[in-house]
Every structure is written in structure tokens, then in C-alpha cells.
Amino acid sequence: MEIVHLGFIVSLLAGLATGAGALPMLLKKNFSDDTLDVLLGFVAGAMLFVVIDEMVPESHEKGFGRKATFGLIGGFALMMLLDSLFT
Secondary structure: OOHHHHHHHHHHHHHHHHHHHHHHHHHOOOOOHHHHHHHHHHHHHHHHHHHHHHHHHHHHHOOOHHHHHHHHHHHHHHHHHHHHHHO
């Protein structure tokens, strides 16, 4: 199997998982604030895990460690700034 096909399959599976995760939100419209907090925290933790455990080490292995680290810090700082400005 070519790398392009593998990438397509993995992306397709990720999209299906996202859709499956959104299904409970579509079926049940009224969630308590506590439930939403837990669900959003879980999703945020999963995204942070992917970035920290997969993407940053791989970029360090390929010689882009400094750029990846500063990009992560810069992106985090930007999102904190936007959050404080618009909430």
C-alpha cells in the first residue's frame, strides 16, 4: 500500500471518529454544564496528547525541534490571548 493511500485511510478513520463523537451531541441537545465541561476537557486532553506525544518528538527527530517548540508555545500563547480578548 502506498503512503498516499495509507494517509487517506487514516484521515478517513479520523473523520469517522469525529463524526461518531459528534453523534451524541446531535441526538441529545440538552447537556448539563458539568457534562459539557467533562467532554470538552477530554477532547482537549486528547488533542494535547497527539501534539505532545506524536508531533513534537517527530519534528525533533527531523531537525525542526526549535521551530516546533516555539510554534507550540506561540500557538498556545495566541489562543490564550484570543480567549482573554473574546470571553
